[in-house]
Amino acid sequence: MNTPMVAITGMNRGENPQPGYAVACSLRRKYPDMKIVGLIYDAMESGIFATDGPDWAYTIPYPTAGSKALLERLDFIKQRHDFSILIPTLDTEIELMIRLQPELESRGIQCFLPTLExxxxxxKSQLSKLCEACACQTPLTKLTRDLNEAKDAADAIEYPVMIKGQFYDARKVQNETELTSAFQETIHDWGTPVLVQESIxxxxxxxxxxxxxxxxxxxxxxxxxxxxxxxxxxxxxxxxxxxxxxxxxxxxxxxxxxxxxxxxxxxxxxxxxxxxxxxxxxxxxxxxxxxxxxxxxxxxxxxxxxxxxxxxxxxxxxxxxxxxRHQVETIGSLSELSQLMTEGIWEQKNKPL
Amino acid sequence: MKPYTKLFALQIDENGFVFDPAKGISYTLNETGLRVITLLKNGCPEENLHIKIAEEYAISLPSAEFDIENLLNTMKKYQLI
Known part of the structure; x- marks a missing residue:
């Protein structure tokens, strides 16, 4: 069997590391000759520049740009590097990738993803129901859409409570003042609903x-x-x-x-x-x-x-x-940054230093 | 005699390093603590531990009894036995 070419998202390894670079490292453990395309949202995703990072990297539009823009970009990338498997690694992109399964498959791109259901x-909003069906426990959680709802929820659950975004972020708050600030930051970053959860x-x-x-x-x-x-x-x-x-x-x-x-x-x-x-x-x-x-x-x-x-x-x-976890510095050059910032392309692996 | 089933699930090395695989927490035992646990694992009844330790370390029976009780209470508190 020929080793397939794989595209992976989530190449940033900073303070809050994404999984893509680790996925690439794992794949190379089994397939040392595997060619990997990094799909990135930002020129400064550190995994691009790591020695054992992707062979090439291309920017892709954020999931909020919709399916048309993403498919057009994937078509462009696939013409240059014929990858046949795509591994999305970020919470915010999984639903879009699930919905795009037929279009991706028609292009010869396979994913290993769940059904939309x-x-x-x-x-997060369905966890209580899921846990009930599976006979396990989950902290008491309320979905809120505005600050007053969040305050009422926290009063009902009793402080301290966790304030969580629908995709990321969790902040523990001890009182109404802290809740107000955490709620506003969460809604700014991740929109509604904001979850108010019992702190365990x-x-x-x-x-x-x-x-x-x-x-x-x-x-x-x-x-x-x-x-x-x-x-x-x-x-x-x-x-x-x-x-x-x-x-x-x-x-x-x-x-x-x-x-x-x-x-x-x-x-x-x-x-x-x-x-x-x-x-x-x-x-x-x-x-x-x-x-x-x-x-x-x-x-x-x-x-x-x-x-x-x-x-x-x-x-x-x-x-x-x-x-x-061990943090190291990766090194990039001005020419790499220039190509990434202007064309959204990086293909300088094994560059001479 | 108590079965001490939890004790047998622990990974304990010859240096007194103890790892609880279910919780992922590690502890250290000193030489006498390790000896007490080894005796327990080898089937020594809990009520006879102080006699063995007093004999092996040349200390008084009340002193050995006091220290062993402390050790076992601590291990019970951490759900290790």
């Missing part, structure tokens, strides 16, 4: 996997975050072996008949000793290359499922392995 049933204190755990679309998973990697950034992102995490977490993950994926990568976020409620589902991300996390380095390569599984329809057996991961 599955995608919508795991939205306890360890944060994530479960990563790929749903096969038939109700099963291709493997699971459960971790506990051990160091958090100021934005609550896991700078370090350690693999755990907790059958209760895996059981919840399996029930959720079976209920949704999820197809594609996912990351389930939990908090362990110290008082009730229950795992509370906080959200389900419909994509790989930025730490996806960690299990790949240990032999459970979820991005490579997607390539196998799309090209062969099956998977090689894998070994479960041993608890105790951990990762620490």
């Amino acid at each position: 599955s995608f919508q049933n795991r939205a 204190s306890g360890a944060e755990l994530n479960v990563l996997g790929v749903g096969n679309g038939l109700g099963g998973v291709t493997g699971l990697c459960s971790v506990r975050k051990t160091i958090l950034s100021s934005k609550g992102k896991g700078i370090s995490a350690i693999i755990v072996q907790e059958p209760r977490l895996e059981s919840i993950a399996n029930r959720i994926i079976a209920e949704l008949r999820w197809r594609g990568p996912f990351e389930l976020e939990f908090i362990h409620d110290e008082i009730s000793d229950a795992y509370m589902l906080i959200e389900m991300n419909p994509r790989f996390p930025a730490w996806v290359d960690f299990p790949s380095a240990l032999g459970l390569n979820f991005p490579a599984q997607i390539i196998s499922l799309l090209t062969q329809g099956n998977l090689e057996p894998f070994c479960p991961l041993s608890p105790g392995w951990f990762y620490l």
Whole structure:
């Protein structure tokens, strides 16, 4: 089998790293000769310039520009580099990619994504219903569309509460003053609805996997975050072996008949000793290359499922392995920046320094 | 004798480094703490632990009993036993 060419979004690795660069690294672990096209929204996405980053990078329009603009740009890129698989890695683009499946397939581009119904049933606003169907717990959450609704919701839930955007961001607020500020910032960045959620204190755990679309998973990697950034992102995490977490993950994926990568976020409620589902991300996390380095390569599984329809057996991961995020500087030149800023193109891999 | 099933799920090395695989949390035991846990895992009844420790470390029985009780209470607090 020839190694397929793959296009990946989300190449920025900064304070709040995106998953695309880690997906590229994972794919190269299994397919060292794989050619990778980075699809970027900004010339300064740091993964473009990394030594083991994409072979080429092209800007694409933001999802808000709509499907026509995106398809035209993908056609342009595909004429230059004939990629056959697209792996979107950002929350904001998944729904558009799901809706564009027929158009993408007609162009010879495959994705491994859930159905629109599955995608919508795991939205933050639907978590209570999903958890009820899967016999698991989630913090009390209210959807609000204006500040007064948010204040009423916080009063009903009782402070402190979490203020969350529909796609990203979570802020813990202790009182009405803090809520007002957090609400306004969230609505400015992510629009409505804004979620007001009960604040649970306890360890944060994530479960990563790929749903096969038939109700099963291709493997699971459960971790506990051990160091958090100021934005609550896991700078370090350690693999755990907790059958209760895996059981919840399996029930959720079976209920949704999820197809594609996912990351389930939990908090362990110290008082009730229950795992509370906080959200389900419909994509790989930025730490996806960690299990790949240990032999459970979820991005490579997607390539196998799309090209062969099956998977090689894998070994479960041993608890105790951990990762620490390590920041390095990538280097770019003025000529690279010039081409990116004017044409939205970067094709200077292996450039001489 | 109590079964101490949780104790057997812990990964404990010869240096007293303890890892709870379900929670992903690690702890350290000092030499005597490690010896107490090893005795427990080897089937020594909890009520006899202080006799063994007092004998091995040449300390008084009340002192050994006090320290062992502290250790086991701490481990219970962290749900390790």
